Amino acid sequence: MLARNSLIAFVTMAMVILSWALLNYPVMKTLWDNGFDDGTYSHAYLIPAIILYLIYTAAEQEKLIFRAKINYGWLAAGIIVGVLFWISVWSQISLLYWSLSLSLLILLSLQVFRLNWSLIFPLSYLIFIYPFWGAFAGFFQELSVFMVTFIMSFTDIPVFVENEYVTIPAGVFEIARGCSGLRYIIVSLAISSLYVFLYLRTFKSAFIFIVFAIAGALVTNWLRIVFLILIGDYTNMESSLMTDHNNFGWYIYVPVALIQFYLGGKLEQADERKRLSNPTTKVAAEEVAGNFPVKITGAIAIIMTLCFSSYAAQTSIHNTIVLPENCESNSEKLHDINLAVENYSFVCSDSSVGNNEQSRVFYFNGEELDNKATFYLNTVIPTDHTSLSKEVSDRTIQVVSRDKLGGYWLIKYTYEIEGQQFSSVRSFKLARIKSALNGVNAHRLAVTITKCSGDCSLLSSTSALSSSYAES
Structure with a gap:
């Protein structure tokens, strides 16, 4: 059981986290939709329980010390x-509001408690829930393709590699972004950082342990892909693992994790021997004395939580979209081609274009944080098309694609906000930030x-995208 002061500290810290989460419901919703509901972040359900345990332990050890005065x-x-x-x-910039929301939680906590690693680490551990790790998927995907190609060169199986596709006589394997090994890397970092925090005491030991964890995760994924290719070749693609291989990698990861914890035990023993040979002075009792809450620091934290919440920020902007008169939002044409x-x-369709052309404008008014043209799942390439080429100009992007029947299509699109058109996602995001300062975040994605009739070479070299809708 916690002592009275420790119990007050634990409950206070838990209330700070709960208040921050509730008042940041829009951000929490994006975490739920894009993190908890994604197989890459299947560990996310454990993170809150681990954080509460770490805070409880810190309170039990009297490391959560209330601030005596305002810093x-x-x-x-x-x-x-x-x-x-x-x-x-x-401006609905995901990486910014995810990182800043976590920073704000830490700074709110420091209004109530003194700076302490036992406080900072549990709160920082939330980083393993935030779905911005997907930004590294492309790099690890390319690395996996390279390493799998290298490993397969030592086998007798003929292999042809083109982009992310690995072709063997028995069939074709796609090393997609989900096969980048990111899920193993995140889990390894989460486990290794927690182990370092709890047991290791030197930078050298922590560095060795974390590097081994990352290397183990990468090797696990490379072996998983290679084994799947070998099994596919041996069974002529008849094995059930060809369609259901999500759990296969974890069976390979278990031995790696056991070796990792064995290494951690050895590093921990080395740190303990070093500590005994160089004893350090313990924390003086006076540093924990007077561990009682001060009303003014708590009041400041409450006020900051209420003011700087994503719920308050989102409800402070109201965008009204005025649709053009020629908008056919119920047109059957909207379902002719399945844009993702x-x-x-x-969404509006223009009825004035010809039979071989469709023009659509998608409107986004920022009702939710994921209500934006640059949402990571959005692509104007139809789901049953294969992209063949891409050209980027100052204002538009042109893509030539081929459908399953062998037909060629020219897709032109642009991002629009406050009368400006952008082909660069980065420039478009910067424009959204500037517009947000003027109270505007409604924007559009225009697609033609x-x-x-042929391979689109003539059209793609001469045409340019022009929106059929007056700026609303």
């Missing part, structure tokens, strides 16, 4: 981060799709 440095940092957080929510665009508020 104006942390207060200024909290206000600056809070303002930036509002702007990131207004999600979370839009409205043309069925080509």
